[in-house]
Amino acid sequence: MERGFWKQLVKPIIGLAPMDGVTDAAFRFMSAKYGHPHVVYTEFTAAEGIEAGALRLMRDFRYSELERPVVAQVFGYHPEAFYKAALVAAALGFDGVDINMGCPAKNIAEAGSGAALIRTPDLAKEIVREARRGLEDWGRGVEIADAGLHPAILEYVHTEWARLDGAPVRCVLPLTIKTRIGYDAVAVEEWIKHLLEVEPVAIAIHGRTLKQLYTGLANWDAIGRAVEIARGSGTMILGNGDVSSLAQARERVAQYGVDGVLIGRAAEGNPWVFADHTATREEKLQACIEHSRYFEKISPDQRFLNMRKHLAWYCSGFDGARELRIQLMTTQSADDVEKVIHAWNGKE
Numbered sequence: 001m002e003r004g005f006w007k008q009l010v011k012p013i014i015g016l017a018p019m020d021g022v023t024d025a026a027f028r029f030m031s032a033k034y035g036h037p038h039v040v041y042t043e044f045t046a047a048e049g050i051e052a053g054a055l056r057l058m059r060d061f062r063y064s065e066l067e068r069p070v071v072a073q074v075f076g077y078h079p080e081a082f083y084k085a086a087l088v089a090a091a092l093g094f095d096g097v098d099i100n101m102g103c104p105a106k107n108i109a110e111a112g113s114g115a116a117l118i119r120t121p122d123l124a125k126e127i128v129r130e131a132r133r134g135l136e137d138w139g140r141g142v143e144i145a146d147a148g149l150h151p152a153i154l155e156y157v158h159t160e161w162a163r164l165d166g167a168p169v170r171c172v173l174p175l176t177i178k179t180r181i182g183y184d185a186v187a188v189e190e191w192i193k194h195l196l197e198v199e200p201v202a203i204a205i206h207g208r209t210l211k212q213l214y215t216g217l218a219n220w221d222a223i224g225r226a227v228e229i230a231r232g233s234g235t236m237i238l239g240n241g242d243v244s245s246l247a248q249a250r251e252r253v254a255q256y257g258v259d260g261v262l263i264g265r266a267a268e269g270n271p272w273v274f275a276d277h278t279a280t281r282e283e284k285l286q287a288c289i290e291h292s293r294y295f296e297k298i299s300p301d302q303r304f305l306n307m308r309k310h311l312a313w314y315c316s317g318f319d320g321a322r323e324l325r326i327q328l329m330t331t332q333s334a335d336d337v338e339k340v341i342h343a344w345n346g347k348e
């Protein structure tokens, strides 16, 4: 089992959970700068899309050095696509690859991807093996031009290498899985045993079934059961679901014996959650500006609209937050954000 950076992390591991539409490179940069989570994951990226040469997906694979260790998360249903996606992630210098077996979204699950893989454990295991083959091929020095990648993706990787002054060091990256506790009922017992057969370094488990989506409470007893099943296997279990603070994460670790915790929604507008810091109003306003500027820099091809939800999340918990939030919802650029905030501050 290739452990890579995971073996250097001090437990309990506290990481930023992947969130599509939220944990893009700009958000992860802010989290890394102000919270220092031990590990961050990209938003999930379609393996079949990478296979088909969908260049726009390479946006999801942007990151900055500050984020390291940064794990590329991939979803899909076609094992061969995972071979290619894992190879591309390694060639782009990620620190690890994670396979999404937890997404409950209808279009994803109906295609047999995400949490639907809980119902097809043989396919899930085949996917892991193929992703690992991609990582091993990269590690042993395969020519990426001979790996059957789509020409557009191959060209993108070469352009990145030129920008970065060369290819990343060849090594076999660690492979992890993120999943749920079951499909329509808790199935930790059988499901985790299946996953352990393919020896992921870590399994992050969100304590809900696919059917639950995000309703009800995360079932941490089921996560605790997964810890027992995985004991002695060498695979770490990271618990996930409804953790709102570092103190609560530590409680979960103490109570359920998980090796770590991933925090998702509690980090929205709150990169400080990983540092156990309660941000002041000034820090939140400053973060609105810095996040917006960084977003524009790293994602010039993205609409500023994608930034607005982050601004809304930062703007809470202080007097006048609602009024400022409304004003920020009309901004079209980082300059706009700065102007609105300065004008609002001036009124105080």
Ligand SMILES: Cc1cc2nc3c(=O)[nH]c(=O)nc-3n(C[C@H](O)[C@H](O)[C@H](O)COP(=O)(O)O)c2cc1C
Residues within 6 Å of the ligand: 017, 018, 019, 020, 021, 022, 042, 043, 044, 073, 100, 102, 103, 178, 206, 240, 241, 242, 243, 262, 263, 264, 265, 266
């Ligand atoms: C908006 C949103 C997008 C998400 N996207 C992903 C994703 O791309 N990959 C993934 O594995 N989980 C995804 N999740 C699930 C989260 O990683 C996490 O498991 C879930 O939010 C529970 O953790 P929390 O209570 O700390 O938020 C997403 C969750 C949300 C709310």
